[in-house]
Amino acid sequence: MVALVRPSTEQIWRWLDQIPDPEIPVITLVDLGVIRGVSWAEDMLVITVTPTYSGCPATRVIQMDIEAALSEKGVMNLKVVQQLSPSWTTDFLSKKGRDALENFGISPPHTAAGPQHCPLCKSRNVEKISQFGSTPCKALWRCCDCCEPFDYFKCI
Amino acid sequence: MTQREALFEFLQHLGDNTLILSHRVSEWCGHAPVIEEDIALANTALDLIGQAQMWLGLAAEIEGAGRDADALTYHRDSWDFRNLLLVERPNGDFGKTLMRQFLFDAWQALMLEKLARSEHKQIAAIAGKAIKEVAYHLERSGDTVIGLGDGTEESHARMQAALDDLWPYCGEMFNLDERYNALILANILPRMDDLRARWLSKVTDIFDDATLVIPTDNFAHSGGKSGRHTEHLGHLLCEMQVLQRSYPGAKW
Ligand SMILES: [Zn+2]
Numbered sequence: 001m002v003a004l005v006r007p008s009t010e011q012i013w014r015w016l017d018q019i020p021d022p023e024i025p026v027i028t029l030v031d032l033g034v035i036r037g038v039s040w041a042e043d044m045l046v047i048t049v050t051p052t053y054s055g056c057p058a059t060r061v062i063q064m065d066i067e068a069a070l071s072e073k074g075v076m077n078l079k080v081v082q083q084l085s086p087s088w089t090t091d092f093l094s095k096k097g098r099d100a101l102e103n104f105g106i107s108p109p110h111t112a113a114g115p116q117h118c119p120l121c122k123s124r125n126v127e128k129i130s131q132f133g134s135t136p137c138k139a140l141w142r143c144c145d146c147c148e149p150f151d152y153f154k155c156i
Numbered sequence: 157m158t159q160r161e162a163l164f165e166f167l168q169h170l171g172d173n174t175l176i177l178s179h180r181v182s183e184w185c186g187h188a189p190v191i192e193e194d195i196a197l198a199n200t201a202l203d204l205i206g207q208a209q210m211w212l213g214l215a216a217e218i219e220g221a222g223r224d225a226d227a228l229t230y231h232r233d234s235w236d237f238r239n240l241l242l243v244e245r246p247n248g249d250f251g252k253t254l255m256r257q258f259l260f261d262a263w264q265a266l267m268l269e270k271l272a273r274s275e276h277k278q279i280a281a282i283a284g285k286a287i288k289e290v291a292y293h294l295e296r297s298g299d300t301v302i303g304l305g306d307g308t309e310e311s312h313a314r315m316q317a318a319l320d321d322l323w324p325y326c327g328e329m330f331n332l333d334e335r336y337n338a339l340i341l342a343n344i345l346p347r348m349d350d351l352r353a354r355w356l357s358k359v360t361d362i363f364d365d366a367t368l369v370i371p372t373d374n375f376a377h378s379g380g381k382s383g384r385h386t387e388h389l390g391h392l393l394c395e396m397q398v399l400q401r402s403y404p405g406a407k408w
Binding site: 051053054055056057084085086087088089129130131132133134136140154156 | 192193195196199200201202203204205206207209210277278280281282284285286288289292295296
């Protein structure tokens with residue numbers, strides 16, 4: 001028998017922070033704020049996850065990605081549990097994640113009224129096209145100066 | 157009826173409303189007048205199906221008969237469904253679809269606001285999650301009703317016709333159902349006394365801006381909450397359930 005070394009929860013968090021979001025791969029699951037807890041229950045690792053939107057198809061993929069990534073690190077005895085409350089909010093997005101979104105061309109959540117500026121030319125002269133976009137978490141906006149349409153990660 | 161049976165009934169009512177409306181809205185996928193609206197309709201349907209999954213999942217758990225959300229969705233017959241007749245109405249044109257959405261969204265937003273304060277923790281959690289999504293649905297359906305109602309002569313006429321046609325299906329939202337009394341007494345279900353007045357005030361504001369007139373006849377159809385549905389639900393279920401009925405338990 002080999003003595004099993006239980007990785008620390010800090011180590012687990014670092015590994016989770018390397019798993020890209022399935023729909024917006026420039027940010028990680030930790031950046032997205034969907035990981036709500038990491039703990040050991042005896043020899044079982046318990047990861048608590050909260051869905052972004054009720055019907056978001058990425059929720060299932062996220063669970064599979066967590067299981068795959070951690071089993072690669074040798075964590076086999078693992079349970080991913082869903083937690084609804086407190087419900088996910090864009091306030092859970094990390095600073096690192098917000099910056100990554102902006103650099104990628106997706107305007108990070110600002111206020112309910114809309115984005116701070118165009119993620120490309122930084123103009124404040126922007127207008128809403130639609131409150132709904134390519135994924136449940138995004139709205140469609142356009143810049144009136146550089147004329148580029150862009151995604152806005154809308155506040156929820 | 158025991159408290160558990162009443163809760164099972166009520167959770168099916170919530171779940172079936174969102175499930176059936178989701179299916180109706182998804183019928184637009186690829187057919188909406190412009191791509192932004194197509195995306196918005198698909199996203200709305202997606203939120204609603206997610207909510208249905210949570211409500212029906214909880215319903216099955218409360219029932220405790222070994223069923224799950226999928227079993228309730230695919231293996232119940234129309235008389236077992238508890239949705240409002242409003243949400244099974246055929247889509248009609250784009251304006252009528254958005255009119256139905258608005259009438260429902262305005263009700264659902266208020267209902268969820270109340271349920272988020274339920275003493276039943278799981279109900280409060282689902283409502284607290286869904287309410288944020290529904291706020292976006294309501295903003296869009298309300299704006300669209302105003303845009304089309306106060307639009308061209310033709311869009312106005314179509315929206316007024318949609319309102320006249322759907323109005324008799326709204327009263328059912330507020331039928332006080334004595335089967336749920338035990339739930340109110342147990343603080344699982346908040347009191348609903350002010351629901352109709354608050355809903356009416358919200359829709360009146362929007363219809364005023366939309367230059368639409370609320371029908372004066374208050375006749376209301378009912379039956380959906382106790383399983384007496386129109387023939388439209390049967391046709392919808394045929395399509396929705398065909399695969400699981402032909403190949404029970406089939407998986408991707
Ligand atoms: Zn720009």
